[in-house]
Amino acid sequence: MTQTSKLQKSRVIILETSDLHGNMLPIHYANNQPNDVGLSKVAALIAEERRREANVIVIDNGDLIQGTPLAYHHARLDNEPMDPMVSGLNYLGYDAAVLGNHEFNYGLDVLRKAVKESQFPWLCASIVDAENGEPFLGKPYLIKQLPEGIRIGILGLTTPYIPNWENSIHIEGLRFVDAVETAKKWVKLLKEQEQVDVVVVSYHGGFERHLTTGEPTEPLTGENQGYQLCMEVEGMDVLLTGHQHRSIAGVEINGVAIVQPGTAGVTLGKVQLELSNVDGKWRIDSKKSELLSVVNVEPDKKLIEFVSTYEAKTQEWLDQPIGILTGDMLVKDPMQIRLKDNALIEFINRVQMELSGASISNTALFDNVSPGFPSDITMRDIVSNYIYPNTLRVIRISGQDIKDALEQSAEYFELTPTGDVQVSSKFREPKPQHYNYDMWEGITYKLNISRPIGMRVVQLEHEGKPLNLEASYDVVMNNYRAAGGGNYAMFQDKPVIKDIPTDVAELLAGYIMERGTIEASVNENWEVIWD
The missing domain is CATH 3.60.21.10 (Metallo-dependent phosphatases)
Structure with missing residues (x-):
């Protein structure tokens, strides 16, 4: 040849x-x-x-x-x-x-x-x-x-x-x-x-x-x-x-x-x-x-x-002890975490509110392998739950923006022919987007997922009264969401009241270390229902 x-x-x-x-x-x-x-x-x-x-x-x-x-x-x-x-x-x-x-x-x-x-x-x-x-x-x-x-x-x-x-x-x-x-x-x-x-x-x-x-x-x-x-x-x-x-x-x-x-x-x-x-x-x-x-x-x-x-x-850094938890913040069922107020999400939201000074907060359970916090918390537990290097931002938005964002999150759910709840195809395909379903603190709300998309917010209150859709509210969230990430266009280009450039994982670790012991609490300010 x-x-x-x-x-x-x-x-x-x-x-x-x-x-x-x-x-x-x-x-x-x-x-x-x-x-x-x-x-x-x-x-x-x-x-x-x-x-x-x-x-x-x-x-x-x-x-x-x-x-x-x-x-x-x-x-x-x-x-x-x-x-x-x-x-x-x-x-x-x-x-x-x-x-x-x-x-x-x-x-x-x-x-x-x-x-x-x-x-x-x-x-x-x-x-x-x-x-x-x-x-x-x-x-x-x-x-x-x-x-x-x-x-x-x-x-x-x-x-x-x-x-x-x-x-x-x-x-x-x-x-x-x-x-x-x-x-x-x-x-x-x-x-x-x-x-x-x-x-x-x-x-x-x-x-x-x-x-x-x-x-x-x-x-x-x-x-x-x-x-x-x-x-x-x-x-x-x-x-x-x-x-x-x-x-x-x-x-x-x-x-x-x-x-x-x-x-x-x-x-x-x-x-x-x-x-x-x-x-x-x-x-x-x-x-x-x-x-x-x-x-x-x-x-x-x-x-x-x-x-x-x-x-x-x-590994040495991950095994550093951070603090002690009294109560339960473990994730046993990710879907249940997203259906009703729970201690883990409430804790993250409350830390965000306390460190930022905002009275309203949202966050997400980023994936289905987040384990939650055990009784003895290490840095490994922090980064296993808060997996992104997000920072915090306080933006000024309207009550209508809050309602629209809740409707966007409510699209996360769909009902099977037998009436069971599952993650909607929109949030499953082409890749899982659990991180784009937010849960809120500082407002009281109820989502009825048996209703049509765009009409699922059936209760929305602030400080015991119906949320004023025309009023302005300062809300703390991660920088990804504040920029409109995850199809939350209602947050884009809104006034930034405060920018906290420290990673949220570091903020959570510092918060727990400063206190030594934290306590699980649930005020049941939100839930998802279906008929």
């Missing part, structure tokens, strides 16, 4: 991680029990692909440096060493990474440090310098030229919806531009100027429409533009996605192979391209996407050892 004939066919493997959220080790931080997640397990899958295939490209699609106690401890308490997640990607020889929205959670200094420590480029065309319009991190694409001469262009994009969630200080000097229009510009450049044979777009965002019917599956705010990218951007061959924490593979949209590998490293996204050389030009013959599970995969021991110093410090 001649050398020329060897070059007539080639295979390229593109591997994607996304939304790792600081998950390096295969454990639950709430109790250190084994868990089938993490980069250390993904590492073994990457190694196997490289062992079998010659042309392997590995990309992280964003939300890398935030999400676990390991990531939090490094960013907030011990940021001098190299970022542990970046060190993992360096060790594994990643080709590139893309900015996710949670990359900004700890501020630009922490982000820039992580980028500087990376032995791979961070790509993002849709976040630009507010003054000169140039991409925030420099060149937003990477060209990989393979030994056969195949040129692969990799473009990074990030959802432009970040200003609706992020603390404005953390994104100062940046402008977030439409992902679709940006992609059109840069994909054209890759095809015409860089003369690439394959265009891969790695987009930290998801799909706003049903993958096969094209029907909208969420409000078309611009948060997720994956479907639109596939339909409107000419020249894309592969779209790597994330942000929604969905598991998607084996699908093409308008001829574009798509993949999304869930969250926390439960799977590794894989796209396989078969190419042939015709008259000196490479073309794609076939595309296939799949998800490789980490279940029963042995983690990379060297990588675990690599982060052992970080982990030891994190």
Whole structure:
């Protein structure tokens, strides 16, 4: 066989991680029990692909440096060493990474440090310098030229919806531009100027429409533009996605192979391209996407050892005693927590009210694995329940805004044909959004979920009287919600009365430590009913 004939066919493997959220080790931080997640397990899958295939490209699609106690401890308490997640990607020889929205959670200094420590480029065309319009991190694409001469262009994009969630200080000097229009510009450049044979777009965002019917599956705010990218951007061959924490593979949209590998490293996204050389030009013959599970995969021991110093410090911090609880704040049934006032949510709301001076507060039970507080509270218990690096903000809103927000939260529930309560599909798909159901303190209310959507608030009082819908009220909530995150548009652009820049987890820990002992209490100011 001649050398020329060897070059007539080639295979390229593109591997994607996304939304790792600081998950390096295969454990639950709430109790250190084994868990089938993490980069250390993904590492073994990457190694196997490289062992079998010659042309392997590995990309992280964003939300890398935030999400676990390991990531939090490094960013907030011990940021001098190299970022542990970046060190993992360096060790594994990643080709590139893309900015996710949670990359900004700890501020630009922490982000820039992580980028500087990376032995791979961070790509993002849709976040630009507010003054000169140039991409925030420099060149937003990477060209990989393979030994056969195949040129692969990799473009990074990030959802432009970040200003609706992020603390404005953390994104100062940046402008977030439409992902679709940006992609059109840069994909054209890759095809015409860089003369690439394959265009891969790695987009930290998801799909706003049903993958096969094209029907909208969420409000078309611009948060997720994956479907639109596939339909409107000419020249894309592969779209790597994330942000929604969905598991998607084996699908093409308008001829574009798509993949999304869930969250926390439960799977590794894989796209396989078969190419042939015709008259000196490479073309794609076939595309296939799949998800490789980490279940029963042995983690990379060297990588675990690599982060052992970080982990030891994190575990010591997590086991620090905070205080004592009298009463019950355990989460035995997440649905019951959301149906009637309870001690855990009331405690968080009351801490927010006391520290902010606001007389009304809201918060959420962020997921269905939050354990609540035991009688002996440690820092592990705090971060297991308050999992996001949110800060607090007091905004001035109207009584009508409060009612509208309650109606939005009431959409969380639906009744089955047999009359049982379940989470509505709107809050289950395309990913669970338990964090977008709020519970309030400082008002008295009742939601009747047997009534039509938009008409479920059947009681709403403040200080023993019907809430004045035209009056103004100062309400404390986390910064994500205060910016309108979670489709709470009624909170957007409202006057900010007070900004408390300390993480809520730190505020809760400090509150408990200062008192030594806290007591569970329930004033039963709200409930959900159905006929």
